[in-house]
Amino acid sequence: MADISAGALGELISATDSHGIATQTRELVEAGTLDVGARLPTVRAVAGELGVSIGTVAKAWSLLRDAGLIETRQRGGTRVLGAVRPPTQDEAPVAWSDVDFLFCSPDPALLPPLDRAVATALRTPHFNEWGREYIVQALHRIVSRDWPFEATGWMTAGGGTEGLWLATRAAVGNQRVVACEEPLAPGFLAGLQEEGLTVIGVPVDDEGPTVEGVRAAVDAGAAALVLSPGGPFSDRHVLSSARAEELADLLEGTDVAVIEDDVLGPLSTVPVRTLGHRLPQQTIRVQEYCRAFGIDLRTSVIGGARPLVDAAIHQRSGGVASNSRLLQDALAALLSDERTGAAVHQARQRYTRRRERALAAFSAAGLTVHSGPGSWALWVEVADERSAALALSSHGIVVDVASASHVSPDQQRQRLRLSLAQLPESSLDELAQRVADAARGRLGPVIP
Secondary structure: OOOOOHHHHHHHOOOOOHHHHHHHHHHHHHOOOOOOOOEEOOHHHHHHHHOOOHHHHHHHHHHHHHOOOEEEEOOOEEEEOOOOOOOOHHHOOOOHHHOOOOOOOOOHHHOOOOHHHHHHHHOOOOOOOOOOOOOOHHHHHHHHHHOOOOOOEEEEEOOHHHHHHHHHHHHHOOOOEEEEEOOOOOOHHHHHHHOOOEEEEEOEEOOEEOHHHHHHHHHOOOOEEEEOOOOOOOOOOOOOHHHHHHHHHHHOOOOOEEEEEEOOHHHOOOOOOOOOOOOOOOEEEEEOOHHHHOOOOOOEEEEEOHHHHHHHHHHOHHHOOOOOHHHHHHHHHHHOOHHHHHHHHHHHHHHHHHHHHHHHHHHHOOOOEEOOOOOOEEEEEOOOHHHHHHHHHOOOOOOEEHHHOOOOHHHOOOEEEEEOOOOOHHHHHHHHHHHHHHHOOOOOOOOO
16 A cells, blocks of 8 residues: 555554554554555544544654654655564563463563453443343344354353363263363363363364364263364364364264364464354353453353353352453453454464464474464474473473373373464574573573
């Protein structure tokens, strides 16, 4: 595009602070949405469109000028010079202990602002009146429109982890045996084992959990099968449509419940398929939003077969607990806000680029590294995962080991798992070299 109007720019920028506005403008240039030579609107016009002060936009433009990304001429206005990155935290010396390599939490800089959504929620009629809605009408109307199968029961929970726990407990009931595709979500295996559940690991191939693995789990008495169809932590796969049909064929007519966990929600870059279209009376699905909108939103949506959802509701203090209506209405406002949608789209692009650059850097360091097409995890092969993880931790790089996410002995290859969502892009080569040194036993401990 050539010159851009304030209205068009406002549709693409969701941030309301100077650093966020500068970051999102830079990303528009890197993506080619803003061409070199394009004239930007006046500071006053942009401020009016974004609903921020003139000083906020002026500071953002100043950051971009200092980085050589834009220039302002006395009579020519402000124009884009090129895709040169503005100074960011990535360019400062990296404090590895400040980076989440373990939990796959989102990059705070890529979260959309919540102020407009919360303000909208506060203006909801009958706000704070005594009552309990397991899911408010506005949120139900939005999420049910795109739900991948006909759900007969609905509720919300306090974030994705709680939603997955409630769904799992509801589906397993008193039978205490659950099958899970491998690798499991960070920390999920330990939680299942602490609950005293028997966990059966299901191996995967490039199309998802294998039919043979699921059949073996069913024969071993699994009451439920936990799937992450988008492969958010996988080393190789997302669930294919063909494999979903094969698994539905296998489970149809059984009493096995299907728990689907859509971890990345709006941030997913791959199709997140379902067995629910074939098995609506056996399926309960958890839609997560914390990685797209932040942990303080703390709201996930659970939809599926009414008996399963009712059982999940009962898991919360016998059914008398419900999620905050303020948070539910705020989530509904975010999901219907075009600016938020634009911010999420840009975040998806950034995470995808970060993954590609990380894979390239780790491979260039001589490491064997794997990551599924929609994954937020890097799996690095090492000779001894525990000694490598210990060496890295002494340098502030705290990573997970493969054995913490696998049950089946034949799946427990010696590997490290690193979350890629917060990886500092300007220091990827340095990080890859440190991991390589740890993998080869060359990374000595830090001596205080």
